Amino acid sequence: MIRLRSLRNKLLAVIALVMLPAVLVSIGTIVVYDLHMYEQTITDDMTTQAELLGHMSAPALSFDDRRLAFENLALLRLRPQVNAGAIYDAKGRLFARYAAYNELAGVPAAAGPEGFRIEHGKLQLFKRIEDNGELLGTVYLRANYEVLARFLDYVLIGFVAGLLALFCAWLVSRRLNDVITRPILSIAHVAREVMATGDMAHRAPRLGQDEVADLADTFNRMLAEIEVRKRELESSNREIARESEQRHEAQHEVMRLNEELERRVHERTMQLETANRELGLAMEEAKSANQAKSAFLSSMSHELRTPLNAILGFAQILTSDRLPSTLVQKKEFANHILKSGRHLLTLINEILDLAKIESGAVALSMEPVALPEVLQECDAMMAPLAAGRGIRLLFPQRCAFNVQADRTRLKQILLNLLSNAIKYNREGGAVVIDCSVPAPGLQRVTVQDTGMGLKPEQVRMLFQPFNRLGQEAGAEEGSGIGLVVTKRLVELMGGTIGVSSSPGVGSMFWIELASTEPVPAPRAPAALPPAAGSAAPRDSITLLYVEDNPANLKLVQEIIRYRPGLRLLSAPDGQLGLEMARAHLPDLILLDINLPGMNGFEVLRQLRAEPATAHIPVIALTANAMPRDVERGIAAGFFRYLIKPINIDEFTAAVNGTTARLRSDAPAPAAAASPTGERRPAQTAPLPPDRKEER
Incomplete structure (x- = not known):
């Protein structure tokens, strides 16, 4: 019996199942047609023979001449099929x-x-003999009807043809099997080695340029991130163990000195007791901190392993001989692996964000921020998510205030509260956003939902890392550190955050920040007349992409391929990119930073130094995602700054915004983009990307 549990055998079965029905249908059509023609031929021949015999025998019937009738019938011996x-x-x-x-x-x-x-099995025919409308008699003929024999011959032919088709399918599948199965098997092999040895240094080879190759890249990046975090955690644990040992030795030394001091001077006893009490408190604090660290690491290990379990689990199903799956299931499993990989990358970014906040490495750009503009942007971003669950978003009609805050971080805070209010809401519920003045110089923004609400014990644990408000594991996807980051950001901006909740009714979160002067109502700008002699819209835009990674170049080519108005040129290094820019004068340049030989900043500097290329907008497309990298890129003069992995919507919006200006030849001020695609003034240093944190 053929085993179909391996991917190779399944591909063979698919090819065979496609070819075999085609062969059978073709042979069946031929058989039906041939049998029909055989039946038509024999009936026509019998009819003709009967008419001829009747015509010849009419005189014999008229004159009762049996001898002539016998002689006419004897002629049938010349037709062997007539018996x-x-x-x-x-x-x-x-x-x-x-x-x-x-x-x-x-x-x-x-x-x-x-x-x-x-x-x-005999074909019999009765044919009337008539002469001038008068019935003279009847002719009877009987012949062999060999339909069954012909049908059996065709069955044998069909069986032989089916075997030949299966053999051809087997030959073709042996040639094509490695093209499909080898990349998936290589990823599964690396995953098994990592699971067996715990060594995160293994990497899956990239074979080809398809979705499985992208999966291998994502899997390798995930292993690299986990390896870095593992080394950092091991280093931190060693440091904690060393500090604990030093404290232990210090305790013994203090106790020894205490005994000596008690024997020497009585009046120093009280001082030593005080010192011992203080040392005990310090040890308790260190112990509590160590326990909190252990709890944090345990929770983080669980959260990292959850998406990794999905990745490795579905990968094992795809490569297992004991768990067969269909092609549709394979595509579904691959989508689960990609989704879990992206979730794991998001989780690692959130943990790094929390670590930066805890270490004080976050730089804020405090300035007066107009609340109406920020709320309007949040409304536009959250409306599709709310509409998907039938939840109404009710924003205030009047909120003409400025608050002293970092614009990007304030938007991140509001998006996190809104996403939580939508996620934990009931179907068809509502989210109400309001502004108020609780005290002079303060501005409060509240986000109220109509969800299930929180119990008092849940509220007390609300701002702890990896706390999902009592939700069952897997009920709501997320890291559980969103509100922790939100609380830290609010406090860094000098504000406060609070919550009130009633079980079965809903929850209300609020933040308070220092307010400034009210924002005047914006006036619609007067329409400007078209500039005299303005150029007509352009039909074609030339785009130059300088990138040394073939996979990244292929991804952009696939995105641009569906844009008939764009023509894409490419260069593998900075020097060739400069030469192509001088030769072709493209309308837009996509530029990687880490290029062989000449990096992206040097390429940009030389482009700006030459009058022929100084006007060309250049968009950075790079994996350098740290805040200082973004600030450096904007300061260097990039038109936009996009971060890998590429978000196709943000990439398309950036290209559309630039090409729209080029097609209309309308002037626009240079602007930069944060990693989320938000436009900023060129002189303002952007901060790390907004993230929709979760409870």
Whole structure:
């Protein structure tokens, strides 16, 4: 029995199942057509023979000449397929008969109704003999009807043809199997080695340029991130163990000194006791901190392993011989692996974000921020998510205030609160956003939902890392550190955050920040007349992409391929990119930073130094995602700054915004983009990307 549990055998079965029905349908069509033609031919031949015999025997019937009738019937011996015949008079009585071999007994004694009939594998025909409308008699013919024999011959031919088709399918599948299965098997092999040895240094080879190759890249990046975090955690644990040992040694030394001091001077006893109490408190604090660190690491290990379990689990199913799956299931499993990989990358970014906040490495750009503009942007971003669950978003009509905050981080805070309010809301519920002034110089923004609400014990644990408000694991996807990051950001901006909740009714989160002067109502800008002699819209835009990674270049080519108005040029290094920019003068340049030989900053500097290329907008497309990298890129003069992995929507928006200006030749101020695609003034240093944190 053929085993279909391996991917190779499944591909062979698919090819065979496609080819075999086609062969059978073709042979069946030929068989039906041939049998139909055989039946048509034999009936036409029998009819013609009967008419001829009736015409020849009409005089014999008229003159009662049986000898002539027998002679006419004897001519049937020239037709081997006709094995019997007879002539009946006008009253249906047997007049003369003929039979080949021993078929005489099969001739009917009387004439039957005119027409064909099939009995016992024989085709029988009764044909009336008429002369000038007068019935003279009836002709009877019986011939062999070999349809069954012909059908069996065709069945044998079909069986042989089916075997040949299966053999051809097997030959083709042996050539094509490695193209499909080898990349998936290589990823599964690396995953098993990592699971067995715990060594994160293994990497899956990239074979090809398809989705499986992208999966291998994502898997390798995930292993690299986990390896870095593992080394950092091991280093931190060693440092904690060393500090604990030092404290332990210090404790013994203090106790020894205490005994000596008690023997020497009585009046120093109180001082030493005080010192011992303080040391005990310090040890308790260190112990509590160590326990909190252990709990944090345990929770983080669980959160990292959850998406990794999905990745490795579905990968094992795809490569297992004992768990067969269909092609549709394979695509679904691959989508689960990609989704879990992206979730794991998001989780690692959130943990790094929290670590930067805890270490004080976050730089804020405090400035007066207009609340109406920020709320309007949040409304536009969250409306599709709310509409998907039938939840109404109710924003305030009037909120003309400025608050002292970092614009990007304030938007991140509001998006996190809104996403939580939508996620933990009931279907068809509502989210109400309001602004108020709780005290002079303060501005409060509240986000209220109509969800299930929180119990008092849940509220007390609300701002702890990896706390999902009592939700079952897997009920809501997320890291559980979103509100922790939100609280830290609010406090860094000098504000406060609070929550009130009623079980079964809903929850209300609020933040308070220092307010400034009210924002005047914006006036619609006056329409400007079109500039005289403005150029007509352009039909084609030339885009130059300088990238040394073939996979990244292929991804951009696939995105641009569906844009008929864009023409893409590419260069593998900075020097060739400069030469192509001088030769072709593209309308837009996509530039990687880490290029062989000449990096992206040097390429940008030389482009700006030459009058012919100084006006060309250049968009950075790089994996350098740290805040200082973004600030450096914007300061260097990039038109936009996009971060890998590429978000196709943000990439398309950036290209559309630039090409729209080029097509209309309308001037626009240089602007930069944060990693989320938000436009910023060129002189303002952007901060790390907004993230929709979760509870």
